[in-house]
Amino acid sequence: MQLIDGRAISEEIKQELALAVKSRKEQGKKIPHLAAVLVGGDGASISYVNAKVKACEMIGFESTLIRYDDSVSEEILLAKVQSLNDDKSIDGFIVQLPLPAHIDELKVTQAIDPLKDVDGFHPTNIGNMVLNIPGFLPATPAGIMEMIKRRKIETEGKNCVIIGRSNIVGMPLSIMMARNSNPGNCTVTLAHSKTKNLKELCLNADILIAAIGQPGFVTADMVKDGAVVIDVGTTRIDDASRERGWRLVGDVDFAEVAPKCSYITPVPGGVGPMTIASLMLNTLKAMDLKGK
Numbered sequence: 001m002q003l004i005d006g007r008a009i010s011e012e013i014k015q016e017l018a019l020a021v022k023s024r025k026e027q028g029k030k031i032p033h034l035a036a037v038l039v040g041g042d043g044a045s046i047s048y049v050n051a052k053v054k055a056c057e058m059i060g061f062e063s064t065l066i067r068y069d070d071s072v073s074e075e076i077l078l079a080k081v082q083s084l085n086d087d088k089s090i091d092g093f094i095v096q097l098p099l100p101a102h103i104d105e106l107k108v109t110q111a112i113d114p115l116k117d118v119d120g121f122h123p124t125n126i127g128n129m130v131l132n133i134p135g136f137l138p139a140t141p142a143g144i145m146e147m148i149k150r151r152k153i154e155t156e157g158k159n160c161v162i163i164g165r166s167n168i169v170g171m172p173l174s175i176m177m178a179r180n181s182n183p184g185n186c187t188v189t190l191a192h193s194k195t196k197n198l199k200e201l202c203l204n205a206d207i208l209i210a211a212i213g214q215p216g217f218v219t220a221d222m223v224k225d226g227a228v229v230i231d232v233g234t235t236r237i238d239d240a241s242r243e244r245g246w247r248l249v250g251d252v253d254f255a256e257v258a259p260k261c262s263y264i265t266p267v268p269g270g271v272g273p274m275t276i277a278s279l280m281l282n283t284l285k286a287m288d289l290k291g292k
């Protein structure tokens with residue numbers, strides 16, 4: 001069994017990006033500037049956004065964090081999105097999800113200029129992804145593809161089962177893993193809460209990807225010997241032994257599944273850091289897409 005160390009791969013990428021920033025500076029080109037909008041005080045969202053801002057600092061990107069209270073109106077948020085669209089100094093921005101229930105996430109996502117939508121959530125970018133036209137790919141699935149590529153894991157002709165059909169992970173990843181590319185060329189099954197015979201489907205998977213947010217959902221009896229297992233779960237559970245009072249757990253029961261795998265991603269330190277690295281790659285790409 002080999003661990004796919006997402007933290008180490010993301011460090012490689014961040015170092016490459018830092019070099020790209022240095023070279024842009026030397027050529028007198030604009031330094032990429034990422035803005036992040038965070039609504040409310042959800043602990044996980046705060047940590048993710050802080051990690052994104054910290055990654056910008058490490059690479060040498062400029063960053064701006066805009067925070068609103070939970071009670072912010074949809075109107076004010078949409079006006080902020082419009083001002084970020086219009087602000088020439090900002091190359092890309094994200095609105096951290098989830099948003100409070102009184103705000104329509106789709107409306108906010110659709111208001112973002114597709115050329116600044118470094119999360120790749122706008123319908124234009126989703127459409128480009130489906131048709132394999134250059135655009136922004138959603139960060140988590142793109143990070144998973146990058147980690148598979150950099151660790152030279154074979155995907156062609158393999159059976160790939162993805163559990164979870166979210167717009168952020170499962171749905172786009174199913175498209176990327178099935179497309180005619182390397183990595184890609186898999187026969188993909190997108191499983192979800194209504195899927196029958198999930199265990200049998202998973203036992204047939206050469207590559208099994210869990211993205212449902214249910215701690216320990218994937219157990220050893222669902223995993224084929226020699227499978228590649230990618231764990232996208234990041235659920236916080238109480239842990240009094242930690243100073244902060246919680247720890248992150250994945251969707252895979254790592255202790256019992258890992259011995260059966262050829263490769264497996266840990267939680268934390270697997271997919272999570274790759275999501276951040278992908279967002280940074282997208283922010284640099286924003287410059288290319290606009291010819292800056």
Ligand code: GUN
Binds near residue numbers: 094096119139140
């Ligand atoms: N919430 C969970 N993952 C993401 C992400 O990749 N981007 C944004 N904006 N919100 C998220």
